[in-house]
Amino acid sequence: MNNKLKIGIIGLGTVGQGVYKVLKNFDDIEIVSCAVKNLNKKREVEVNNLTDDVMSIAKNPDVDVVVEVAGGIGVFDALKEAIKNGKHIVTANKELLARHGAELFDLAKKYNTAILYEAAVAGGIPIILPIKTSLAANKFSKVAGILNGTTNYILTKMEEENLSYEDCLAKAQKLGYAETDPTGDVEGFDAMYKIAILANIVFDKRIDVNKIYREGITKISAQDIKIADELGYKIKLIAQAKTFNDDENTLDIRVHPMLVDKNNSISDIRNATNAVMLNGFPVDKVMFVGPGAGEFPTASSVVGDILAIKAENHRKDDVLPMMGCKHESYANQISIEETKNCYYLRIKADNTPGEIGKIGTACGEYKINLSCIIQRELDTKGDATIIVITEKCLEKDMNSMITSIEKDSKTKVLNKIRVM
Amino acid sequence: MNNKLKIGIIGLGTVGQGVYKVLKNFDDIEIVSCAVKNLNKKREVEVNNLTDDVMSIAKNPDVDVVVEVAGGIGVFDALKEAIKNGKHIVTANKELLARHGAELFDLAKKYNTAILYEAAVAGGIPIILPIKTSLAANKFSKVAGILNGTTNYILTKMEEENLSYEDCLAKAQKLGYAETDPTGDVEGFDAMYKIAILANIVFDKRIDVNKIYREGITKISAQDIKIADELGYKIKLIAQAKTFNDDENTLDIRVHPMLVDKNNSISDIRNATNAVMLNGFPVDKVMFVGPGAGEFPTASSVVGDILAIKAENHRKDDVLPMMGCKHESYANQISIEETKNCYYLRIKADNTPGEIGKIGTACGEYKINLSCIIQRELDTKGDATIIVITEKCLEKDMNSMITSIEKDSKTKVLNKIRVM
Numbered sequence: 001m002n003n004k005l006k007i008g009i010i011g012l013g014t015v016g017q018g019v020y021k022v023l024k025n026f027d028d029i030e031i032v033s034c035a036v037k038n039l040n041k042k043r044e045v046e047v048n049n050l051t052d053d054v055m056s057i058a059k060n061p062d063v064d065v066v067v068e069v070a071g072g073i074g075v076f077d078a079l080k081e082a083i084k085n086g087k088h089i090v091t092a093n094k095e096l097l098a099r100h101g102a103e104l105f106d107l108a109k110k111y112n113t114a115i116l117y118e119a120a121v122a123g124g125i126p127i128i129l130p131i132k133t134s135l136a137a138n139k140f141s142k143v144a145g146i147l148n149g150t151t152n153y154i155l156t157k158m159e160e161e162n163l164s165y166e167d168c169l170a171k172a173q174k175l176g177y178a179e180t181d182p183t184g185d186v187e188g189f190d191a192m193y194k195i196a197i198l199a200n201i202v203f204d205k206r207i208d209v210n211k212i213y214r215e216g217i218t219k220i221s222a223q224d225i226k227i228a229d230e231l232g233y234k235i236k237l238i239a240q241a242k243t244f245n246d247d248e249n250t251l252d253i254r255v256h257p258m259l260v261d262k263n264n265s266i267s268d269i270r271n272a273t274n275a276v277m278l279n280g281f282p283v284d285k286v287m288f289v290g291p292g293a294g295e296f297p298t299a300s301s302v303v304g305d306i307l308a309i310k311a312e313n314h315r316k317d318d319v320l321p322m323m324g325c326k327h328e329s330y331a332n333q334i335s336i337e338e339t340k341n342c343y344y345l346r347i348k349a350d351n352t353p354g355e356i357g358k359i360g361t362a363c364g365e366y367k368i369n370l371s372c373i374i375q376r377e378l379d380t381k382g383d384a385t386i387i388v389i390t391e392k393c394l395e396k397d398m399n400s401m402i403t404s405i406e407k408d409s410k411t412k413v414l415n416k417i418r419v420m
Numbered sequence: 421m422n423n424k425l426k427i428g429i430i431g432l433g434t435v436g437q438g439v440y441k442v443l444k445n446f447d448d449i450e451i452v453s454c455a456v457k458n459l460n461k462k463r464e465v466e467v468n469n470l471t472d473d474v475m476s477i478a479k480n481p482d483v484d485v486v487v488e489v490a491g492g493i494g495v496f497d498a499l500k501e502a503i504k505n506g507k508h509i510v511t512a513n514k515e516l517l518a519r520h521g522a523e524l525f526d527l528a529k530k531y532n533t534a535i536l537y538e539a540a541v542a543g544g545i546p547i548i549l550p551i552k553t554s555l556a557a558n559k560f561s562k563v564a565g566i567l568n569g570t571t572n573y574i575l576t577k578m579e580e581e582n583l584s585y586e587d588c589l590a591k592a593q594k595l596g597y598a599e600t601d602p603t604g605d606v607e608g609f610d611a612m613y614k615i616a617i618l619a620n621i622v623f624d625k626r627i628d629v630n631k632i633y634r635e636g637i638t639k640i641s642a643q644d645i646k647i648a649d650e651l652g653y654k655i656k657l658i659a660q661a662k663t664f665n666d667d668e669n670t671l672d673i674r675v676h677p678m679l680v681d682k683n684n685s686i687s688d689i690r691n692a693t694n695a696v697m698l699n700g701f702p703v704d705k706v707m708f709v710g711p712g713a714g715e716f717p718t719a720s721s722v723v724g725d726i727l728a729i730k731a732e733n734h735r736k737d738d739v740l741p742m743m744g745c746k747h748e749s750y751a752n753q754i755s756i757e758e759t760k761n762c763y764y765l766r767i768k769a770d771n772t773p774g775e776i777g778k779i780g781t782a783c784g785e786y787k788i789n790l791s792c793i794i795q796r797e798l799d800t801k802g803d804a805t806i807i808v809i810t811e812k813c814l815e816k817d818m819n820s821m822i823t824s825i826e827k828d829s830k831t832k833v834l835n836k837i838r839v840m
Binding site: 018022118124125126129130133134135136138265280281282283284285286287289290294295296297299300301303305306307308311312315321322 | 538544545548550553555557708720723728732
């Protein structure tokens with residue numbers, strides 16, 4: 001009797017090779033076939049059953065579970081085909097799930113297969129399964145966190161070594177923490193996919209990823225980080241989703257940098273570490289912290305999912321019933337213009353008396369209360385730098401106020417960062 | 421058709437009432453009966469089917485799941501009877517699991533029922549299920565954390581308000597964070613039960629709870645906390661279990677106060693919050709933080725377990741296969757005498773020249789390297805206070821060294837606290 005679980009792997013990059021190495025420790029799991037783009041590429045692991053035909057894995061009658069660690073939208077057809085062939089899916093593909101998850105989950109329901117994706121969000125941190133099982137009794141009001149290791153590494157280095165964004169990006173690229181084209185990370189796309197997936201299961205609603213407000217870290221300067229530090233904050237790229245005005249059908253979902261109070265434990269998350277915080281009833285508040293990426297941490301989540309399927313694979317149907325998708329309706333997603341936030345503004349202004357008064361008056365016109373306004377030393381050109389921190393106000397009022405003060409051509413808001 | 425899941429609850433104290441309130445939101449779960457000690461006690465919830473006969477719930481053919489939130493060893497027989505009657509168990513009872521878990525799990529295996537106990541360790545934090553499922557691919561080397569909210573609350577208050585242990589205990593009792601007889605918390609029993617349960621599933625071994633080294637917080641003084649703070653540490657009651665000399669069959673398990681470096685995120689866990697850290701391969705390091713107790717957070721875990729059973733209760737056997745107990749052999753547990761630690765010593769000594777030299781010489785004799793030795797201002801009696809922090813050395817050498825310096829009747833080691 002051969003009751004080994006049979007696996008087909010799509011993708012043998014860093015994560016794929018990690019999964020391959022870890023699976024070698026499990027006698028009862030057999031890797032039947034691995035699909036790669038380039039058959040001749042040198043790899044750390046020696047693999048016998050390589051193929052460059054992804055569909056052959058999706059259709060292989062010997063494969064019980066397709067493990068997809070290739071990433072990107074290109075594998076969509078192969079995964080659909082695999083599900084139609086009754087295979088369970090384990091995937092780390094946040095982009096595919098965020099953009100086309102609904103179609104995949106509908107298909108999985110139809111063909112009675114499971115889709116697990118612990119590795120798609122926050123690498124090695126167990127978060128998908130705890131939300132869907134241990135925390136299943138909760139109504140959540142918010143999920144927020146640091147979901148991208150690359151940007152957190154860059155922001156940590158900027159802060160610790162007082163370096164520019166560009167220098168730290170170069171450093172991250174040299175160490176392999178950032179890709180040659182860093183857009184996906186530094187512009188917040190990666191974190192956006194992940195918060196879409198989290199919002200999905202935390203609020204049991206489908207999410208339109210195109211409606212998520214997204215802002216990356218490329219405009220954060222060493223000066224912003226230094227000023228924030230002096231005022232008691234760190235700057236972090238925060239991904240968050242929360243109910244809007246206590247209406248559980250309406251969600252405020254976004255990714256952007258934020259000033260995080262140093263008393264908030266999220267501010268202590270350094271380098272490539274990720275953190276996810278959940279607020280809900282009855283649990284109140286829980287936080288999960290750990291490695292957000294990397295060969296082995298990600299493999300921990302992928303293999304955990306494989307083992308969960310292995311434990312139930314003898315069943316004819318209804319494998320892992322709690323892990324299925326239970327919702328079909330889309331959330332209302334409100335635009336950033338409608339949200340209320342506290343803001344940090346770094347303003348360049350003429351060094352004349354009355355400059356602070358002018359800004360204060362403009363804020364008053366738009367009913368924006370200030371919690372602090374500071375004029376800093378002059379820059380090399382003799383311009384004044386004015387730092388403003390506001391109380392909560394509407395994003396659209398803030399934008400109108402900025403337009404208003406920038407009518408004076410000597411006044412320029414150099415950065416606007418929301419405060420957590 | 422009535423496919424409601426039918427529940428019997430044992431215990432309607434704080435947690436039991438929380439569970440009752442939360443379950444009221446689930447139409448497909450029916451509370452058939454609740455067993456309490458005192459039928460006439462006033463409660464926040466109005467319950468119809470009260471009984472003071474625990475066994476009636478264990479034997480009730482209408483009950484699918486027995487939810488035990490009474491605590492203590494007294495419910496052991498009722499839970500055994502419930503299992504023999506084919507019922508699944510959800511329990512928050514750390515003492516019972518730590519002392520008699522082996523017998524319960526053996527019985528559950530025999531009768532093909534599930535025992536879930538997410539609420540028994542770290543209240544609302546999902547930890548049992550993630551370890552057994554999402555992290556199942558890992559070999560762990562260590563689990564450590566703050567598992568008792570009462571003692572962490574007392575230590576936090578001592579630090580923040582510079583108060584004595586006794587004052588903070590009284591405060592905790594007034595707020596309901598500590599019981600009238602606080603022994604179970606302040607002497608480390610509660611944390612000991614919890615680390616026994618965690619060690620059990622993290623290392624897949626049975627644990628003899630009587631062999632766990634245990635020390636409470638009653639000897640920690642405000643002075644220790646102040647000095648530790650000045651040296652860059654906080655004092656926390658740490659429960660930990662780790663493999664000894666890389667031998668996965670031999671475990672070093674203990675509960676005692678520790679000086680925790682302020683750079684270690686465990687040091688930031690304040691008040692009644694709990695935290696659990698895991699080290700293993702391939703995941704590396706993950707941390708879970710959240711409320712360690714309380715009516716609703718604990719109910720979150722209890723009801724999460726109930727929902728997990730509900731999702732699989734239609735199965736004839738093999739409900740939640742990953743959650744079963746997979747081990748039968750006991751770990752070797754080494755004694756504290758054999759472990760190596762760094763130490764903080766607070767020593768009262770005569771205010772004469774050469775006192776520091778004497779201590780340094782004694783340490784040298786027992787091959788104990790010092791990482792710092794400081795003489796502090798004299799106390800009111802004119803005695804000197806000398807603070808020593810050592811590098812790693814054997815506990816038994818440390819104890820011999822202390823005996824040796826205390827031969828001088830004027831020298832007294834007032835406190836010895838290990839350093840994390």
